[in-house]
Amino acid sequence: MYPLRLLAILASALLSACASHQNAPQQTATTPETNFSTRTDITFSPDGWSRTLQADLYLPETGDLLPAVLLVHGGGWERRSREDMAWIAEHLASRGFAVMNIDYRFAPEHTFPAQLYDLQVAMKWLYHHADTYRLDRNAISAFGFSSGAHLVSLMALVAETRHPLNQPHGGDHARPVAVVAGGLPGDLRTFGSGKLIRQFLGGEQEDIPAVYRAASPITHISAGAPPFFLFHGALDMLVPVSQAREFRARLTDHGVESELYLMHLRGHITSFLTAGNAVEKATDFLIRHTRAGGEDSEARH
Numbered sequence: 001m002y003p004l005r006l007l008a009i010l011a012s013a014l015l016s017a018c019a020s021h022q023n024a025p026q027q028t029a030t031t032p033e034t035n036f037s038t039r040t041d042i043t044f045s046p047d048g049w050s051r052t053l054q055a056d057l058y059l060p061e062t063g064d065l066l067p068a069v070l071l072v073h074g075g076g077w078e079r080r081s082r083e084d085m086a087w088i089a090e091h092l093a094s095r096g097f098a099v100m101n102i103d104y105r106f107a108p109e110h111t112f113p114a115q116l117y118d119l120q121v122a123m124k125w126l127y128h129h130a131d132t133y134r135l136d137r138n139a140i141s142a143f144g145f146s147s148g149a150h151l152v153s154l155m156a157l158v159a160e161t162r163h164p165l166n167q168p169h170g171g172d173h174a175r176p177v178a179v180v181a182g183g184l185p186g187d188l189r190t191f192g193s194g195k196l197i198r199q200f201l202g203g204e205q206e207d208i209p210a211v212y213r214a215a216s217p218i219t220h221i222s223a224g225a226p227p228f229f230l231f232h233g234a235l236d237m238l239v240p241v242s243q244a245r246e247f248r249a250r251l252t253d254h255g256v257e258s259e260l261y262l263m264h265l266r267g268h269i270t271s272f273l274t275a276g277n278a279v280e281k282a283t284d285f286l287i288r289h290t291r292a293g294g295e296d297s298e299a300r301h
């Protein structure tokens with residue numbers, strides 16, 4: 001185990017009491033841990049895509065039909081890789097989830113909505129390969145952190161609407177049954193036109209306000225949205241915790257089930273490095289909703 005990850009685990013254990021969980025269930029999910037195998041560098045982007053995109057696929061060694069998770073890393077839409085999320089992928093796989101841990105195209109070379117399209121085609125890949133890997137098409141969820149949280153949330157929410165962003169690569173397959181979003185920048189309009197936002201969206205907010213609005217997940221929340229598990233550092237200075245609170249309030253206004261796990265004494269990066277307990281709670285959340293979500297989603301597929 002890498003020393004930095006070991007320190008993060010120790011810090012997470014020490015800080016686990018410094019958290020509050022809103023709308024937490026009275027009982028946690030119980031599933032036995034399982035072994036899993038990993039298939040690396042699977043190409044999921046279609047022929048002719050502007051960049052070849054790859055993913056790692058984690059497959060639990062059980063005889064059951066597998067719920068699946070699309071896993072998306074952070075990095076300000078401009079850097080990092082799926083390696084950041086490997087520890088989360090391993091945890092989810094050990095709890096019985098097939099996990100597709102993906103890369104996506106980066107700004108400023110590729111501006112919005114390229115990254116959203118990458119997630120949508122990844123979901124399509126999961127849907128089309130479900131029989132090959134024993135995946136339950138009616139139990140595919142999504143999990144992201146920071147810019148990855150933004151992308152999975154936007155994908156999930158526009159899939160419930162007739163918004164143009166759900167075409168040409170979206171559709172029913174791109175609507176996860178549940179979403180986990182850590183450090184979520186849910187309303188990009190509140191960040192002004194900082195460098196990361198500007199290069200991601202391709203301009204200043206005053207010049208392209210409609211793009212800033214369309215790229216903000218909070219503007220797409222509807223009563224048909226899937227359940228959300230949000231976790232956030234209470235001292236986050238990069239993505240203020242008000243983003244999570246306001247996003248959850250909007251979900252509540254529309255009658256959408258959600259949970260908010262606030263990690264006290266932690267900022268943006270430390271809330272990821274010490275997210276062990278949050279990931280455990282999020283996994284319980286996904287177990288509950290993939291078990292129940294399959295029946296609800298059958299009509300869509």
